[in-house]
Amino acid sequence: MPHSQPSPDQLTHKIPVGISACLLGENVRYNGGHSHSDYCDKILSHYFDYQKFCPEVAAGFGTPRPTLRLEGNPDNPRMVFSKNSEEDVSDVFMAASNKYLENLSHLDGYILMKKSPSCGMERIKVYQENGHPHMQRSAGLFTKALQQRYPLLPVEEDGRLNDPALRENFLLRVFTHHDFRHSLGEDAKMKDLIAFHSRYKYMVMAHSQPIYRKLGRMLSGNDKRPFNELKTAYFDILMTTLSKPAARKNHCNVLMHLVGYLKHAVDVSVRKDILDVVEQYRRGEVNLATPVTLLHHYLKHYGSEYINSQSYFIPYPSPLGIRNTV
Ligand code: SF4
Structure with missing residues (x-):
């Protein structure tokens, strides 16, 4: 967990x-x-x-x-x-x-x-x-x-x-770098790395689904490297993957996945309304803050602790308004 x-x-x-x-x-x-x-x-x-x-x-x-x-x-x-x-x-x-x-x-x-x-x-x-x-x-x-x-x-x-996409990407990486160092200090164990990976599922997926799967395989128990070596290799792949801004279509995939968590909780018409907003974002009519805020609102009420722990929702301080610009 x-x-x-x-x-x-x-x-x-x-x-x-x-x-x-x-x-x-x-x-x-x-x-x-x-x-x-x-x-x-x-x-x-x-x-x-x-x-x-x-x-x-x-x-x-x-x-x-x-x-x-x-x-x-x-x-x-x-x-x-x-x-x-x-x-x-x-x-x-x-x-x-x-x-x-x-x-x-x-x-x-x-x-x-x-x-x-x-x-x-x-x-x-x-x-x-x-x-x-x-x-x-x-x-x-x-x-x-x-x-x-x-x-x-x-x-x-x-x-x-001054470039919104580069600014977003830099802040995302700074806060992720900080989170990793604090969550995985000297005494960290495998369970801490698995917990971190769990929280970053949708963040990493927004940058690369293959890399998300690769990181998951590293933590599956089949990789026999000593823990500190594995942790270093994980961090290397994570930071390298995040260094390229996530594409709009990848964000859309993540948002559609997240809508799936509302399947048994909200009416189909509500889910359709949310999906419409995701499509507006796909077409560039609204910025990323719009579908993410809407989804997060529903998931805070109806989602699990797991889904609400996702760093994807608040990757950097909200008052910066970063997602209003991308
Ligand atoms: S901090 Fe760097 S850019 Fe600024 S004055 Fe010093 S050397 Fe030049």
Whole structure:
């Protein structure tokens, strides 16, 4: 049976999330300014306990400072000051970043500043001797090292958080990452992993039915790996699967399954009304919040403890209104 776990609406603590310091208004940019993000600082801060860091300041480059850029091999670029590419500062920069990266295993997510040769997540230019950028782009050096060291940590750029689908997916992963770490601590047993899997049935199904079945087989007793190995492998597959936003048609499949739980509880005309709303969502006439809220309303009254424990209903705090946008 699923364990009773606080949903994101019931959490009494904030979730630890790393962030580029300039996004919180710290004057750490090369020009002595900041890149304050209202959404991060005023909205997500209600739920996130931020740990801010500026890798360029940590490397001792000072503020203000000359601009930096990446040069050379796009697979392994070096960091230089834009006006003095003779001086390779990669080692100094990475020494400070690597020291900081040693102790981030408590984080459940990381928000990064876009376009920075240090913090950018993608599309960072890597300049060549001819003065032009290589066609292949890179991640900033800090972010590259962060993702190498913590490959399953949900990471996103502040600019991409303006995209409703990417924002939804990032928050889903942050809260799932947090839930997994709390539900499956050091003393966790197989029954805890099975309970977690049970609660995440419809969430995983919305992303991939084959993966849901694969994870179920891992926990069926036939997989003879030691528990900690199995737990690690489960988490790896889970986070990788969730990293791609769920398709609308997959949500529709999940919603139809959920309507099935009302079969003996409500009149056929009520079920038809709910299915009509699912079809409206399939056609893009209403957002995801509409069918999910309607279904959850009925299932709270007529559904089992099992179905009401599904993380699919409240994957992130409801006041964020995320499902009104996807
Ligand atoms: S983008 Fe990163 S390196 Fe640049 S100012 Fe912000 S925190 Fe510092």
